[in-house]
Amino acid sequence: MEISDLIIFQSVAKQGSVSGAARQLNYVQSNVTARIKQLEKELHTSLFYRHSRGMTLTPEGKRLLEYSDKIIFTMKEMQSAFQDPDHPAGNVEIGTVETVFRLPQILSVYYHRYPMVDLSLVTGVTEELVQDVINHRLDGAFVTGPVIHPQIVQHEAFEEKLVLVTHKSATSPLDELTNKPLLVFGSGCGYRSKLEQWLQLEGITPVKKIEFGTLETILGSVAAGLGITLVPESAAATFRELGKVGAYSVPEEIGQIRTVFIRSAESFLTNSIQKFIEVIEATSKEQLSPIG
Missing domain, CATH: 1.10.10.10 (Winged helix-like DNA-binding domain superfamily/Winged helix DNA-binding domain)
Structure with missing residues (x-):
């Protein structure tokens, strides 16, 4: 063999x-x-x-x-x-939740700095991505944090504000929670968990939950009046600026979300992943040098 x-x-x-x-x-x-x-x-x-x-x-x-x-x-x-520590090479497979809006910047900077590394990207929900990292199917992943697991090392990436996204004509967030279906990613999604937690705190039973596979479809369906969703403010920014949806603040205990980059605690920290983490840290501090 x-x-x-x-x-x-x-x-x-x-x-x-x-x-x-x-x-x-x-x-x-x-x-x-x-x-x-x-x-x-x-x-x-x-x-x-x-x-x-x-x-x-x-x-x-x-x-x-x-x-x-x-x-x-x-x-x-x-x-x-x-490998040469300053010139990593090989294949790197990274997982990510759908709403990491700084990801294109991270990937672009990493590609230009380390062109010998071949990056592959897989999308999923937090629970699935955590298991893929633990089982060595992925070299690392962006997920909703914190992740407390003995086989996982996490690195802080970003902290964002969550907003309730509704049809543009909506006037009351609580009315929307009571009367509209929830448009969510599959089970294991951190944003979905936050939304369900909020409903439980308010004593509200959702009318219905409809699962989708992509953020674009969820926001498009909200704009069409199908239901509501809870996502990072940056994820809804374009739809909001175009006047297609409304966005409302949510209680502070619900409204903050952390995105972390995770890797296996059992795995050797390769040069390629170390450099990837350095790019993430630079991005979070907004200290990336221009691409050229």
Whole structure:
């Protein structure tokens, strides 16, 4: 068994098909199929269920995925440990919640300073991203903080104000809370938790909760009068400035939100992640030098 076999296996597992993995890795499909069959032969077990919609992991396949995540992550760590500290290189996978509005600036500055690093970005909700960092599927992630976990190290990033976002014609935040559906991200989202906490404090049972996958869709739906949401003030700024939505302050115990950058406490702090953290810290202090 070679590292490349595990990389192919990971790709098939995440893409859900041999064809998808072949496209991602720039391999021919027959090669991917042959490597998966050889891996199954070596391990004496079937790793995938084959069906008309593609391939899904068997219980044994899920077990191997956990091992392969750790093995590949350790390999990346080993490579990073021998890099020139001033010129990091390699692949870095970062997770983020949807509303980190300084993220484009961070990524742009990091890319221009360290062009040999290939950055990949994954979006999700806080709870999922925390687990992905713990399980070494991500090198780090921006999540709603604080995160108190023995396997997590957190670095302060930003603190923002949350606002209740409503249709532009709304006049009373409490009326909106009582009468409008909540438009939220999936379970595990920090903003959703804050909104639910506020409702509980007010003794309000929501009319309905409607889950969405993107911030743009949530704000567009609020503008259309479908419901209300709670997001960082910066996230709603453009819609508010265009007169598409209204935004209201919320109680202080609800209205402050911290975004932190997390990494695994068990992992070696690579040069590439150390430099990424330095860019985050510079951004939070607004001391980034111009890009040029």
